[in-house]
Amino acid sequence: MIQDILPSRLNNSFRNVQPRPTDYVMCFRDGKLLAACADGVLQFPHVPENCTNAVYLFSIDQEAFFLADAAESAADYQYYTMRELRDRCTGKYLYAAFTAYHLHQWYTDHRFCGICGGNMQHD
Template identity: 35%
Template sequence: MIQDIAPHTYHNEYRPVAPDGSSFVLAYENGKSFFHKNDTDNSITLPRFRELEGNVSDLYKNYIYLFSIDDERFYLIPGLDTSLLPGYEFHENRELRYVQPQYLAFASITGYQLWFWYRNRRFCGCCGFPMKHDTKERMMYCPSCGCQEYPVLMPAVIVGITNGDKIICSKYEGRSFKQYALIAGFAEIGETIEETVHREVMEEVGLKVKNLRYYKSQPWSFSGTLLFGFFCDVDGDDTLTVDHEELSVAQWFDRDKIIGQDTDSSLTNEMMMVFAAGKEPK
């Protein structure tokens, strides 16, 4: 999966140390990340601070520390004019599912989630006053009313609904992503993550389920989500009643007929392939 970057190590603790010339610059637009892509080998390159030296007067003063991978640090530069970095372009975020090295793809999409949060926290939601960044933790605060805002995570479930040697695979309605996936949905206020599984399955395919087995989780910064993967068994009638506002199609697939995605970056694909191999938790 995209976060599996070993032997590299991701460090998300907030350490607002100053960048140096080799530090990475991350930049974004809505749904797009800024990098150079080599179409020959599908590799990407990210800009570094030294490439902006002499063109940005306050380069080493105006920055937001994000995280580190090994000893390499990643930053945002507020108000950066990306035209100062010729050779790099904005690309659709979905391209990061297919590029190498994987640790830079993971860094880029994780930075996008933080950029999106910072962009939407410029003003206090309580009084409208400009927010400031805390100096000790990754938090925005309002100097007027004291409101504090932390990065937002949206919990969601990925569900492998099984019936013997069959599993339900589906396609989303109205999405650019057209490959088969598993049933998924966001948790709502006041429910457990297990209750989310039962509700989403009923809403999307009209089934009752039992014997929930937790598989694993995944940070999915493409949608700002923390995913919880479960396998479960159909409880009773296995006739599907598909919510076509959410899904264009949903159907039962035999193990040997499962159609995997064209990348191994997602929890959905891993769970589909685990079931295809007969290795899902019982």
């Protein structure tokens, strides 16, 4: 099952932190995630330098994952649908991909205030 990541542990408590160069960035475009998947191993790009718009999502063990604006496809990475990833990859990074996807959808669906319609600001 996708959620079976033992001995790893997901920590989805909010942290207001800035990304480090070794952290992972999750970029979505049209419902697809920027990733690399070879031989069942899923990889994500690391946070680029000068990335100022990244939002902390969660960590698995000591690895932090951030949500950032969609990037152009980088070398060795391309955009995959969640179904494509599920069919090709396994392990804790697949669980990270699905968790990030659901948080991305939540942030997308809750961009505006339900009372006044104003743009929500992440703080």
